[in-house]
Amino acid sequence: MAKNKKRPQYVQEIVDDINEIFYHKKEKNAHCDLAIWLDHYLLKKEMYRGYNFFIDKTHTDGKTYKVLAGSSDPNEYEYIQFY
DSSP: OOOOOOOOHHHHHHHHHHHHHHHHHTOOOTTSHHHHHHHHHHHHTTOOOOEEEEEEEEOTTSOEEEEEOSOOOTTTOSEEEEO
16 A cells, blocks of 8 residues: 555645545446546555545434445445545
């Protein structure tokens, strides 16, 4: 595994933008073309930290929050997010 260098702002913006795409598409496939590209990009720059599985939960105030799914079973999570 590559070392975790501190990410410059432009790299974090790329990760954040791709996470937004995954959120809106509800992307579950960690082996889709965009996820593989991001994996390789971050590994090459020694800035890879991993990804996790998330679901949306609605709080009593009506706001929706991203919550760790706790399982990698595709029936238990809604989308992936890189960190």
